[in-house]
Amino acid sequence: MSTATPSAERLTEGPTGPILILSVERGQLQAGLLVLASGTYQLVTQQRVARQAEIPVTEQLGELIQRLGEPLGCRLWDAERGQPWLHSDDPIRFPPLEQVAIAASLADHPRVHLISLTGHVSGAAALEALAESPAQLVGHTSLSPDLTSASLSQALAATRPDAVIIAGGYEQAGEGIRHSLRELCRLVGQALSQVPGVWRPAVLYAGASSVAQDAAGLLQTRNGVAVTVVENVAPGPGQIRTVGITAGLQQLYTRLSQARPGYPQLAQWASRRPAGSPARVLPVETAFVHLVQLWQLVQGLPRLHGVLCDEAGQSWRLHVWAEEERVTLRYVAAQTPLQALTGWPPVRLLCGNWPAAAGPAPAAAWWDPTRLAPAVACVGQIFPLVTVHVLTSSVWRQAQGENPLA
16 A cells, blocks of 8 residues: 655645546445635536436436536536546636546455464464455465365355465465365365366465476466465465555555446546646555545644545444554554554544444544545545635534544
């Protein structure tokens, strides 16, 4: 995860034209318009609709964007080109959009089946990495004397994961451990070869590097399963390296979203600017991480703990701890109480509505009940100061809870 934050010089840059922000998720679509008024950008209008799966996402967004501009008498949708109003033959009367900033998570978090040499060492280390990743753990299997390729194939067919993660063996493991790890990979490879060819989970090997080459060969199957070797998640006693697994799962999550219908058009909308550098579509979760880092910088805080609740407030929460040049992520189930995050600082930034099942809501100093803030943060790829202006003037509210921190 990149920890880059905008420089002081970039915070002084700024546009003048209208900016469209979009938040695209599986359950809902949101749109907002940012306009420069009295020297600062403000969110002047926003709309939200439930996602209708039977309608193409770009078609539903087009209707939403068109309705967004109608009360203001401005053109935001180009029906002829089937895209936001990025080009205008009459820029004085109908100015084009300066930017279309998009936060989009079109896929569910990847389903993961963890297969480890042991449950208490490599398995525990891999679970720590999964807690920092956008992932759903649907199965965990450890090597045992009665494990067979047939039983493993049945388990994988039942869980149908998007990714299989294999972990085990220290970097200085003896030949006995390396032999067991090869045997585990052989069983996994055979199990994967027995599943239907149309279903091809990604395979991440996060075990001992001395076995990586053999493992890759044993895991390759005739139905084209792709194997990626990442950093050993448990390289030695008491050591946990989560970066390899978390990066691999984040990339898989991005690919799953990019494979959804409509994503290529969203990417084109975000990259087509009248002038200057293009922007990218960011996953909502990634945009939120950038938001927490930016706000920590702007507020001059030594650390900042922010929370993103999922769109329904019932599945998961993402906790982000930004401090100096590092950022720590933790995904938890929606009902997890705050006390479970031992050692974390108090929550000061909240995006979304706190799930009642998790107990009393934290009294954050900055609260966005609409969950539009990640899309506002996407503007910061090009114009960080606009993000700061809009968050300050139009987004943040005082959270309701105990012991206010502001």
